[in-house]
Amino acid sequence: MPRLSERAQVLQESAIRKLDLTVAKHTDTTFHRLNIGQPDVATPSVILDAFARFQPEVVAYGPASGLPGCRTAAARYHSRWNGALTAADVAVTTGGSEALLFAFTALCDPGDEIIVLEPYYTNYNGFATVAGARITPIRTELADGFALPSDQELDAAVTPRTRALVFSNPANPTGAVYSRAEVQRLAAWAQRHDIFLIADEVYRRIWFDEAPASALELADELQQHVIVVDSMSKTFSACGLRLGFLISRNKTLMEKVERLGQARLGPQPLAQHAAVAALALPDSYYDEVRKTYQGRVDALIEALSVLPGVDLPRPKGAFYAMVRLPVDSSERFARWLVEEFRQDGQSVVVAPGPGFYADPSSGTDEIRLAAVLNEERIRRAAKLLTTALDVYPGRVDAGS
Amino acid sequence: MPRLSERAQVLQESAIRKLDLTVAKHTDTTFHRLNIGQPDVATPSVILDAFARFQPEVVAYGPASGLPGCRTAAARYHSRWNGALTAADVAVTTGGSEALLFAFTALCDPGDEIIVLEPYYTNYNGFATVAGARITPIRTELADGFALPSDQELDAAVTPRTRALVFSNPANPTGAVYSRAEVQRLAAWAQRHDIFLIADEVYRRIWFDEAPASALELADELQQHVIVVDSMSKTFSACGLRLGFLISRNKTLMEKVERLGQARLGPQPLAQHAAVAALALPDSYYDEVRKTYQGRVDALIEALSVLPGVDLPRPKGAFYAMVRLPVDSSERFARWLVEEFRQDGQSVVVAPGPGFYADPSSGTDEIRLAAVLNEERIRRAAKLLTTALDVYPGRVDAGS
Numbered sequence: 001m002p003r004l005s006e007r008a009q010v011l012q013e014s015a016i017r018k019l020d021l022t023v024a025k026h027t028d029t030t031f032h033r034l035n036i037g038q039p040d041v042a043t044p045s046v047i048l049d050a051f052a053r054f055q056p057e058v059v060a061y062g063p064a065s066g067l068p069g070c071r072t073a074a075a076r077y078h079s080r081w082n083g084a085l086t087a088a089d090v091a092v093t094t095g096g097s098e099a100l101l102f103a104f105t106a107l108c109d110p111g112d113e114i115i116v117l118e119p120y121y122t123n124y125n126g127f128a129t130v131a132g133a134r135i136t137p138i139r140t141e142l143a144d145g146f147a148l149p150s151d152q153e154l155d156a157a158v159t160p161r162t163r164a165l166v167f168s169n170p171a172n173p174t175g176a177v178y179s180r181a182e183v184q185r186l187a188a189w190a191q192r193h194d195i196f197l198i199a200d201e202v203y204r205r206i207w208f209d210e211a212p213a214s215a216l217e218l219a220d221e222l223q224q225h226v227i228v229v230d231s232m233s234k235t236f237s238a239c240g241l242r243l244g245f246l247i248s249r250n251k252t253l254m255e256k257v258e259r260l261g262q263a264r265l266g267p268q269p270l271a272q273h274a275a276v277a278a279l280a281l282p283d284s285y286y287d288e289v290r291k292t293y294q295g296r297v298d299a300l301i302e303a304l305s306v307l308p309g310v311d312l313p314r315p316k317g318a319f320y321a322m323v324r325l326p327v328d329s330s331e332r333f334a335r336w337l338v339e340e341f342r343q344d345g346q347s348v349v350v351a352p353g354p355g356f357y358a359d360p361s362s363g364t365d366e367i368r369l370a371a372v373l374n375e376e377r378i379r380r381a382a383k384l385l386t387t388a389l390d391v392y393p394g395r396v397d398a399g400s
Numbered sequence: 401m402p403r404l405s406e407r408a409q410v411l412q413e414s415a416i417r418k419l420d421l422t423v424a425k426h427t428d429t430t431f432h433r434l435n436i437g438q439p440d441v442a443t444p445s446v447i448l449d450a451f452a453r454f455q456p457e458v459v460a461y462g463p464a465s466g467l468p469g470c471r472t473a474a475a476r477y478h479s480r481w482n483g484a485l486t487a488a489d490v491a492v493t494t495g496g497s498e499a500l501l502f503a504f505t506a507l508c509d510p511g512d513e514i515i516v517l518e519p520y521y522t523n524y525n526g527f528a529t530v531a532g533a534r535i536t537p538i539r540t541e542l543a544d545g546f547a548l549p550s551d552q553e554l555d556a557a558v559t560p561r562t563r564a565l566v567f568s569n570p571a572n573p574t575g576a577v578y579s580r581a582e583v584q585r586l587a588a589w590a591q592r593h594d595i596f597l598i599a600d601e602v603y604r605r606i607w608f609d610e611a612p613a614s615a616l617e618l619a620d621e622l623q624q625h626v627i628v629v630d631s632m633s634k635t636f637s638a639c640g641l642r643l644g645f646l647i648s649r650n651k652t653l654m655e656k657v658e659r660l661g662q663a664r665l666g667p668q669p670l671a672q673h674a675a676v677a678a679l680a681l682p683d684s685y686y687d688e689v690r691k692t693y694q695g696r697v698d699a700l701i702e703a704l705s706v707l708p709g710v711d712l713p714r715p716k717g718a719f720y721a722m723v724r725l726p727v728d729s730s731e732r733f734a735r736w737l738v739e740e741f742r743q744d745g746q747s748v749v750v751a752p753g754p755g756f757y758a759d760p761s762s763g764t765d766e767i768r769l770a771a772v773l774n775e776e777r778i779r780r781a782a783k784l785l786t787t788a789l790d791v792y793p794g795r796v797d798a799g800s
Contacts, residue, residue, distance in 0.1 A: 001652060002594050002625055003563065008506040008656035017464070017662055036461075043459040051670065052452040059443040059640040061436075064417070094494050094642070097664040106408040110510040110532055126663025132510055132532060163403065194402050225402055240459040242494070242668040252401065256408035262417055263526025264497040268642040268668065270451065 007129050014122060015331065015355040022338050023349055029342060032373060032381035035334075035349040037172070039319070039372040041237040041292060044281060050274035062269040064261030065254075066092025070272035074245050077279040078230070081216035082223075082249075089249050091257045092267045092275075096202045096231030096244035101127045103198050103227050103246060106256045107163040108133035114198075115157050117148070117167040119174060119322060119356035119363060121200070124166065136162070137358040142313055142324060142366075146176035151189050158193055164227075165190050168200035169212045173356050173368040174322050175297075175315025180213035187215060187222040195225070196253075202231040202244070205286050206293050207317035216247065223249035232271075234319075235289065236278045243271040293319045296371035296378055303382030307389060309397065319371040322353070328394035330354070330367045341388045348381045348388070407529050414522060415731065415755040422738050423749055429742060432773060432781035435734075435749040437572070439719070439772040441637040441692060444681060450674035462669040464661030465654075466492025470672035474645050477679040478630070481616035482623075482649075489649050491657045492667050492675075496602045496631030496644035501527045503598050503627050503646060506656045507563040508533035514598075515557050517548070517567040519574060519722060519756035519763060521600070524566065536562070537758040542713055542724060542766075546576035551589050558593055564627075565590050568600035569612045573756050573768040574722050575697075575715025580613035587615060587622040595625070596653075602631040602644070605686050606693050607717035616647065623649035632671075634719075635689065636678045643671040693719045696771035696778055703782030707789060709797065719771040722753070728794035730754070730767045741788045748781045748788070 016035055023031055065071065071087035079085050093099040100123075108114065110132030116124055118137035128135050136157050140146040154165070165186060169178045183199070190197040199215035215226045231244035246257055261267075300321060301314050311324035327333040330352040341347050351370070353363025371378060389395060416435055423431055465471065471487035479485050493499040500523075508514065510532030516524055518537035528535050536557050540546040554565070565586060569578045583599070590597040599615035615626045631644035646657055661667075700721060701714050711724035727733040730752040741747050751770070753763025771778060789795060 002590075002596050002650075003507075004653065004656055005505065005507055005509045005512070005563075007509060008659070011656065011659040011663065013659060014662045038458075038461050040458060042457050047459060048455050051454050054451050055448050057442050058438075058440060059447060059638040061438050061639040095665060101664065105405065105530055107403075107405055109405045109407060112405070123663055123665075126659075130505055130660070130663060163405075190402075196402050238459040239461040239665075240669045242665070250402075253404065256404055256411065259408070259411040259413060259526075260530065262414045263411065263523055263530060264501065265495060265523075265639075265642070268671065269640045270670070271668065 007132065010129050011126060016122070016351050019334060019338055019349060022335070026338065028345065030346045031338070031349050032346065032377055032384065033349045034369045034372065034381055035351040037234065037320070037370050037372060038239055039234070039237050040374065043237045044278055044285065046277040046281065047236060047238055047241065047274045050277045051270065054270045054273055060269070062266035062272065064266050065258050066090070066267055067269055067272045070276050073276040073279045078216060078247060081214040084220070085216070085247070088254065089247055091246045091254065091261060092272055093244045093246055094267050095242045096200070096229050096233065097123065099229040099244045099246035100124070100200065101130060102257050102260045103164070103229065104128060104131040104133055105260060106253060107196055111161060113159060113162045115154070115162060115165045118358060119353070121168060121172045122355045133163070135358050140174065140176070142311060142322060145313060146171060146174040148178060148182050148186065151185070154189055162193070162195055164196040164198050166198040166200065168203070170203040170207055170317025172203060172318050173320045175313070175318050175320050177207055177210060177212045177316040179210065180217060183213045183215055184218055184222070187218050187226055191222055191225045196227055197225055198227045198229065200229045202229065202234055203318035204230065205235045205289055206319055207290065208294050208297065209316055212317055227253070232275055232278065238278070241271050241274060243267065243275050293371060295375050296373070297321070299375040299378045300369060300371045300382060303379050304385065307386055321369045321371070322366055323369055324366050325389065326396050327365060327392060328396055329364055331364070332394055333392060334367065336392060336394070337388055343384055343387055346384060348384045407532065410529050411526060416522070416751050419734060419738055419749060422735070426738065428745065430746045431738070431749050432746065432777055432784065433749045434769045434772065434781055435751040437634065437720070437770050437772065438639055439634070439637050440774065443637045444678055444685065446677040446681065447636060447638055447641065447674045450677045451670065454670045454673055460669070462666035462672065464666050465658050466490070466667055467669055467672045470676050473676040473679045478616060478647060481614040484620070485616070485647070488654065489647055491646045491654065491661060492672055493644045493646055494667050495642045496600070496629050496633065497523065499629040499644045499646035500524070500600065501530060502657050502660050503564070503629065504528060504531040504533055505660060506653060507596055511561060512563045513559060513561045515554065515562060515565045518758060519753070521568060521572045522755045533563070535758050540574065540576070542711060542722060545713060546571060546574040548578060548582050548586065551585070554589055562593070562595055564596040564598050566598040566600065568603070570603040570607055570717025572603065572718050573720045575713070575718050575720050577607055577610060577612045577716040579610065580617060583613045583615055584618055584622070587618050587626055591622055591625045596627050597625055598627045598629065600629045602629065602634055603718035604630065605635045605689055606719060607690065608694050608697065609716055612717055627653070632675055632678065638678070641671050641674060643667065643675050693771060695775050696773070697721070699775040699778045700769060700771045700782060703779045704785065707786055721769045721771070722766055723769055724766050725789065726796050727765060727792060728796055729764050731764070732794055733792060734767065736792060736794070737788055743784055743787055746780070746784060748784045
């Protein structure tokens with residue numbers, strides 16, 4: 001057997017994906033899938049119309065950093081948060097995923113470090129592994145609403161190899177939303193250490209009380225240290241479009257991102273035409289998005305709040321809740337739900353907590369729930385979870 | 401200024417791209433672009449129809465290694481070369497580019513080496529840089545039709561860090577086509593060294609005398625050491641679809657490729673539906689493709705053969721010719737064409753040779769021409785080149 005790379009060995013099989021394979025086997029069961037961020041919200045018709053309208057004679061390559069029209073549309077859209085943005089500050093990428101991978105690759109050589117606020121989006125691990133970077137987690141806690149670490153805590157995590165601080169706002173998987181003052185503190189801290197702040201803002205349009213601050217809003221003098229990642233996936237319920245944006249006012253960085261783009265040729269023009277159409281939607285569209293997810297998150301929290309022994313912070317944005325359950329192991333509980341628990345031929349799929357921590361011995365009594373189904377199905381799924389917790393053999397009493 | 405990675409510094413600006421920026425400035429000139437592999441051949445209507453037909457309620461994520469239907473269609477298409485292929489042997493990627501990047505990443509850790517037959521497709525450099533791998537070039541020569549290196553030459557290039565041998569067939573940029581016996585020798589050599597043979601076969605359908613051998617055709621016992629890269633781009637004139645395939649019968653490798661895929665989420669379902677439609681085209685479609693490019697390549701060679709002092713091998717496949725010119729520097733000549741040479745307000749864009757070599761002091765009297773325009777425009781471009789060589793100030797006499 002020819003040798004494969006160490007990094008290929010290190011790449012973990014996604015816990016979510018592993019569960020999915022089991023789900024696929026139980027064709028007799030109706031599963032309510034709260035485990036992945038795939039909303040059932042209809043994609044805006046302007047995107048589908050753009051597919052039908054795209055009828056060039058030749059389906060040709062586009063430029064490495066995106067079609068000028070798409071970069072301009074993205075800059076105009078993001079000018080809500082920073083009026084100085086131009087097309088040159090935006091690179092179009094194959095999903096927010098590629099934007100994060102480009103950021104990690106442009107900043108890190110093998111062995112370099114990225115500080116990540118934990119719990120965090122599982123795939124940061126994959127991007128770091130591919131880039132050869134190491135993740136240094138700093139814990140945020142359910143108990144204090146996932147408050148950001150202090151400057152002193154951040155200082156303690158820095159080494160000469162630290163290249164960036166990464167966080168998401170609104171946060172996946174916690175649902176936390178961070179204010180202007182908080183984001184500004186992170187950016188100022190990054191600037192003092194002369195490293196980048198990578199703000200993953202793919203859930204920016206989904207919030208319930210106060211809008212999250214975009215790192216793009218910060219003062220000019222901080223922008224040289226800021227990279228913002230955005231995506232069409234959640235805002236426009238278009239996960240399968242695979243289109244995202246890497247945004248930075250740092251011209252040297254954007255030159256390198258252009259070269260990373262050249263190495264894989266330009267992102268798909270078709271998806272960019274669809275993005276141009278979607279980015280021109282009126283503000284009322286975003287109000288509707290917020291209302292939809294507010295209804296879903298409210299339904300989820302209300303239905304689960306009857307549960308004893310469950311620690312249930314109300315999400316302030318995105319559409320996830322990180323929930324602490326009275327169970328022996330959230331991995332076992334999630335597998336048991338899929339393999340054994342049934343009520344009226346139905347069950348629920350949830351994401352086990354450890355996948356959202358650098359150390360898989362953390363989050364063992366937490367699950368992430370995604371409010372991606374309509375309110376009726378969410379209520380039904382929550383009821384199933386309530387029943388399931390009653391009969392789960394690995395239940396532990398609160399405080400035990 | 402915050403620090404960027406070494407690898408970001410190393411990524412070269414593509415020489416082709418640099419020229420493109422200059423081309424864009426001269427809006428008063430009609431440029432005949434023979435510098436990039438972007439054909440002006442119409443994309444088959446089944447692909448455009450698939451765009452219009454794709455009207456799901458939700459544009460959702462697909463699986464990491466591709467939609468089952470697309471993997472099956474690709475396996476069936478490739479069963480022409482290996483009847484044992486199944487969907488599990490195929491991963492759908494975002495272009496052949498991502499297939500190559502996945503292969504490099506799955507095989508190489510930073511500092512590992514990949515042997516590449518030179519001259520080679522420029523972007524191999526980018527994939528290697530991103531993966532942290534080093535390219536060890538072995539020269540093939542215009543004088544002997546770019547014959548493959550002997551086993552002894554290959555042996556001499558191997559070190560304990562060598563992970564793969566990469567070649568393209570038909571070859572970009574040389575137009576060489578390698579036979580079953582030749583490919584089998586490479587695969588057997590790779591197997592003896594227990595490393596992978598990566599066969600970049602994105603031009604497999606474009607050949608003029610004898611069909612290239614696919615590495616998929618080789619005997620079962622060699623397949624554990626074989627990775628084949630294919631793409632929709634050239635076969636279906638759909639470069640902008642950004643869809644390709646990584647194919648291997650090595651199950652351990654394919655597991656790692658699945659994980660690399662999970663780290664960036666699944667490739668775009670829309671493009672995969674278009675691919676399923678295109679992969680079902682009848683054999684007559686491929687005959688047509690060959691005829692089209694045969695006409696173009698013939699026109700190019702015929703029109704250029706009148707030139708004195710030009711070394712001009714007739715391509716046997718793909719649609720490129722690597723041509724030796726009596727010039728001081730092919731980089732200067734290419735720039736001079738774009739910036740200064742005009743005839744009737746027209747000029748030609750060519751790709752300078754050094755971009756196709758690991759050492760940029762090689763290929764300084766070579767250019768790559770891509771027969772991507774219709775025959776009339778190719779003849780016109782060749783005439784322009786003839787005139788240009790007559791008046792180019794940096795012309796050197798053959799043999800000087």
